[in-house]
Amino acid sequence: MIQITKRDAKLWSRLGARATYGQAILEMARQRDDFYVMSADLCQSSGLFKFREEFPDRFINSGIAEQNLIGVAAGLAKDGTNIFASSFAPFVTMRACEQVRMNMGYMQLNIKTVGLGSGLIMAQLGNSHYGVEDGSVMRVIPGLTVVNPADGVEIMKTVEAFCDYPHPAYLRLTGGPGLPMVHEGDIDFQIGKAIKIREGKDIAIIACGTMVYNAKKAAEILAGKGFEASVIDMHTIKPIDKEAVDAEMSKQLLVTVEEATIVGGLGSALAEYIAPKKQKPAQLMLGIKDTFPHAGTYQYLLEQCRLTGEQIAEDIEAALET
Amino acid sequence: MTDNERIKSLVQHAKQIRKRCLTMAFNCGGSAHLGGGLSLVEAMTVLYGDVMNTSNRTLPYEQMDKFILSKGHGVLGFYAALAEFGIVDPQLLMDTFMQNGSDFIAHPVMKPEFGLESSSGSLGQGISMAVGLALAAKKKGYPYQTYVLCGNGESNEGSVWEACMSAVNYGLDNFTMFLDNNHMQSDGHSPEVLNISDKYTGMLKALGFKVIEIDGNDMRQVYDAFHTPHENGKPKAIVGNTIKGKGVNFMENNNEWHHNRLTKDRYDEAMQQLEDKA
Numbered sequence A: 001m002i003q004i005t006k007r008d009a010k011l012w013s014r015l016g017a018r019a020t021y022g023q024a025i026l027e028m029a030r031q032r033d034d035f036y037v038m039s040a041d042l043c044q045s046s047g048l049f050k051f052r053e054e055f056p057d058r059f060i061n062s063g064i065a066e067q068n069l070i071g072v073a074a075g076l077a078k079d080g081t082n083i084f085a086s087s088f089a090p091f092v093t094m095r096a097c098e099q100v101r102m103n104m105g106y107m108q109l110n111i112k113t114v115g116l117g118s119g120l121i122m123a124q125l126g127n128s129h130y131g132v133e134d135g136s137v138m139r140v141i142p143g144l145t146v147v148n149p150a151d152g153v154e155i156m157k158t159v160e161a162f163c164d165y166p167h168p169a170y171l172r173l174t175g176g177p178g179l180p181m182v183h184e185g186d187i188d189f190q191i192g193k194a195i196k197i198r199e200g201k202d203i204a205i206i207a208c209g210t211m212v213y214n215a216k217k218a219a220e221i222l223a224g225k226g227f228e229a230s231v232i233d234m235h236t237i238k239p240i241d242k243e244a245v246d247a248e249m250s251k252q253l254l255v256t257v258e259e260a261t262i263v264g265g266l267g268s269a270l271a272e273y274i275a276p277k278k279q280k281p282a283q284l285m286l287g288i289k290d291t292f293p294h295a296g297t298y299q300y301l302l303e304q305c306r307l308t309g310e311q312i313a314e315d316i317e318a319a320l321e322t
Numbered sequence B: 001m002t003d004n005e006r007i008k009s010l011v012q013h014a015k016q017i018r019k020r021c022l023t024m025a026f027n028c029g030g031s032a033h034l035g036g037g038l039s040l041v042e043a044m045t046v047l048y049g050d051v052m053n054t055s056n057r058t059l060p061y062e063q064m065d066k067f068i069l070s071k072g073h074g075v076l077g078f079y080a081a082l083a084e085f086g087i088v089d090p091q092l093l094m095d096t097f098m099q100n101g102s103d104f105i106a107h108p109v110m111k112p113e114f115g116l117e118s119s120s121g122s123l124g125q126g127i128s129m130a131v132g133l134a135l136a137a138k139k140k141g142y143p144y145q146t147y148v149l150c151g152n153g154e155s156n157e158g159s160v161w162e163a164c165m166s167a168v169n170y171g172l173d174n175f176t177m178f179l180d181n182n183h184m185q186s187d188g189h190s191p192e193v194l195n196i197s198d199k200y201t202g203m204l205k206a207l208g209f210k211v212i213e214i215d216g217n218d219m220r221q222v223y224d225a226f227h228t229p230h231e232n233g234k235p236k237a238i239v240g241n242t243i244k245g246k247g248v249n250f251m252e253n254n255n256e257w258h259h260n261r262l263t264k265d266r267y268d269e270a271m272q273q274l275e276d277k278a
Helices: A007-014 A019-030 A049-054 A066-077 A090-093 A095-108 A134-139 A152-163 A212-224 A242-247 A267-272 A298-304 A310-320 B003-028 B032-039 B041-051 B072-084 B088-096 B126-139 B158-169 B200-207 B217-228 B264-276
Strands: A035-041 A059-061 A084-089 A111-117 A145-147 A169-174 A197-198 A202-209 A231-233 A235-237 A253-261 A282-288 B065-069 B144-150 B175-181 B210-215 B236-241
Touching: A007 A019, A007 A049, A007 A152, A007 B158, A019 A035, A019 A049, A019 A111, A019 A152, A019 A169, A049 A267, A066 A084, A066 A090, A066 A095, A066 A169, A066 A235, A066 B126, A066 B158, A084 A090, A084 A152, A084 B088, A090 A095, A090 A111, A090 A134, A090 A169, A095 A111, A111 A134, A134 A145, A134 A169, A134 A235, A134 A253, A152 A169, A152 B236, A197 A212, A202 A212, A202 A267, A212 A231, A212 A310, A235 A267, A235 A310, A253 A267, A253 A310, A253 B264, A282 A310, B003 B032, B003 B041, B003 B072, B003 B088, B003 B217, B032 B072, B041 B072, B041 B144, B041 B175, B041 B217, B041 B236, B065 B072, B065 B126, B072 B088, B072 B144, B126 B158, B126 B175, B158 B175, B158 B200, B175 B200, B200 B210, B200 B236, B210 B217, B217 B236
Parallel strands: A035 A059, A035 A084, A084 A111, A111 A169, A145 A169, A202 A231, A202 A253, A253 A282, B065 B144, B144 B175, B175 B236, B210 B236
Antiparallel strands: A145 A235, A197 A231
């Protein structure tokens, strides 16, 4: 077990998602020797530099060859060994999509793929590098678990949980340095078990990744206007926590927020689950609206996609009025 | 047993395997990949009948040799070899091949207890897994050897070459690739589709493989090639020039038999031809 203090939470927030992933791998490697770590020429960008220095025999570079990254990981995982394999989100999930489908879906091999820089954090690098569809694409593959942690603490907890999770999974890393802090210390974290961030009787905002923090902010703004919103951190978008959803079914409105396309991700997962229910609130899906946003700063992109706390509150208020 | 005696016996096994391929294809009642299933029979025979230790099913994972059929549509020769050398029940295979709910469909589905190490069918993937298996053995000191069989059509896939580059890069001298180079593919003769099927030896040598180019349907050459030791730190590739549909004259080099259904007359004729061969 990794002991998490407020100081850690602050440090990881400052480091950002990628460096925190590397830090988590390093921490786990110091505790156990039952996994290997692969990268497609992005050791540095995955924050794995220290890990590679300390555990050179446990680090394997595939070169810039994501298909082979997943294929080799599959061979290494054949005896049950856990393999973490990272690259930028679109490359590891879409360039190598069919390798993921065969090896992690069809064969259920024990590989954890890690999508770096997912969502819009790659900013000025443009849509070639964004993780818009990665979570959706991974979610549709049968038998794959998909986790999008809300902050540094959750990234650390996810990597720790993945070390004892003998199933294929995708870790979707959103947010950069200066990652918002949702948790200030240790949390009870289980794959597939949502975390209630806030209670509220009128609305439920279900969010994942960086949008958990913005959802919380939106809930605070809404509270000032007389609307009480609960906020649910649905870090695991597959399988979604049905119990946590059931507990929100008496609300006026269900809102999903994700730094991802609204097609096929968390919003879709929720809609698929509640569709057959006779009594259900309306659902508002917030995220990237089936488009490739124009590149710019991260903040510019969030605003363009209406994903800041203020904009989320505005859109929820508008939906309540219609 | 001398090498000559071994080879003589393997030739007889290959004949049985080919007959089994035809019977499976006929029994299943539908189309099967006959051409590419027959070209690789000598490679399968030498691997399962001589080189690999897989007939001893009691061996632990880390000791049992690994084989991946990267060209997944080559199942006829592959399954038939598993049956010929006692890894799967021949009757079960004959009764269930391509039937609803079967473990033996047109592309392998992973089931290690049946000797099916990997699911394949999507070309250009199995070789990467084989690289991973060989790398795992290096890292963990496992004594097993890893063998992978790729097709020449399959080698149009860029991912085959990603895997080849990495096999050299990781210094996998416990890795052997057999390239079933029948110079044909789904759309016909390879030179008319993507003209590289005579370049594989040069390509693999340039990457740093130890390469042996042979007649891949000549049992002695296949036997010798698999028995040629690795060079230290180098993966080995056997480029086996083969004939698609080998053993049945109307199938040989005839792409109508890439994927086709055997009628009773054609089946009888094909079986007779195999029977008549020495």
